[in-house]
Amino acid sequence: MLQNAPMYAYLPAKDVARAREFYEGALGFHPKEEVAGGVVYEFGSGTAGFLYPTQNAGTSRASQAFWQVDDVEHEVAELAKRGVRLEDYDMPGERSPSGVITAGGAKVAWFNDTEGNILALVEPVLQKRSLLARIAGRMGGKTGLRRVGPTAVVSAALGALALGAFAIGALAIGRLAVGQARIRSLHIGELGVGKVRLFSRG
Numbered sequence: 001m002l003q004n005a006p007m008y009a010y011l012p013a014k015d016v017a018r019a020r021e022f023y024e025g026a027l028g029f030h031p032k033e034e035v036a037g038g039v040v041y042e043f044g045s046g047t048a049g050f051l052y053p054t055q056n057a058g059t060s061r062a063s064q065a066f067w068q069v070d071d072v073e074h075e076v077a078e079l080a081k082r083g084v085r086l087e088d089y090d091m092p093g094e095r096s097p098s099g100v101i102t103a104g105g106a107k108v109a110w111f112n113d114t115e116g117n118i119l120a121l122v123e124p125v126l127q128k129r130s131l132l133a134r135i136a137g138r139m140g141g142k143t144g145l146r147r148v149g150p151t152a153v154v155s156a157a158l159g160a161l162a163l164g165a166f167a168i169g170a171l172a173i174g175r176l177a178v179g180q181a182r183i184r185s186l187h188i189g190e191l192g193v194g195k196v197r198l199f200s201r202g
Helices: 016-026 072-081 128-139 150-162
Strands: 009-013 031-035 038-042 048-053 063-068 101-103 106-112 118-124
Parallel strands (some): 009 048
16 A cells, blocks of 8 residues: 555756755755656655656745754754755744744744755644653553654644745644544644645656
8 A cells, every 4th residue: 555655755856956056065965876867865764855857846836845853943053054044934823033933833944945846844842742652652662752753743744835935824733633543623723724745746
C-alpha cells in the first residue's frame, strides 16, 4: 500500500544550476546523486527531496515542502546568516521579532528559493511532552522519544503547506486526537484548511 511506502518532496526548478547554488551554497545541502538532469538531497529520518528541471517551477501558490525542526528561531537565525530572508504573510498569530508565527500549536517560518518555491520550517509546540508520552503509550513504546511523531507534525504543518505566496488566511493546524488515532478539526477560528499538496506535477 502507498501509505507504507516512502514519500518524497519535489523541488521544481527552471534553472537547476541556479537552484543548486541556493540549496548547496546558501543552505549548505550536500547532493546525494544527480538523476535525469536533477539532484537528490537526503534529509533526516530517511526523507529526501528531488530538485528537477521544469518550466512550471514557481507557479504554485502553496508551500512546496517543510522541515520539522526542534528550534525554529535558531534555524531562522542560521538562514539569516546565510542571506536567506523570511517571507512576511499577513495572518493571525503571535509574531516574533524574527518573523516566526506562533499559532494553533506550531511555530512556522516561510522562505522562498530562487525558483519561486515556498518552503517552511515547522516547530510543533504546546503540550509537546505530554503529547509524546500519550502517543508512545498508545503505541506501546517508550516515552523517551526525541521528536514528535509524523502524524502530529503533519497536523501542525498543514497550514504551512496550504499557504502560498498570496497567503492571507489564518494558519490552519490539525489537532491529533490521541487515543482515537485520528485527526479532528483542522481549523482556527472560522477558517479551515483546504487541500494540501505534497507533490507538484511538472
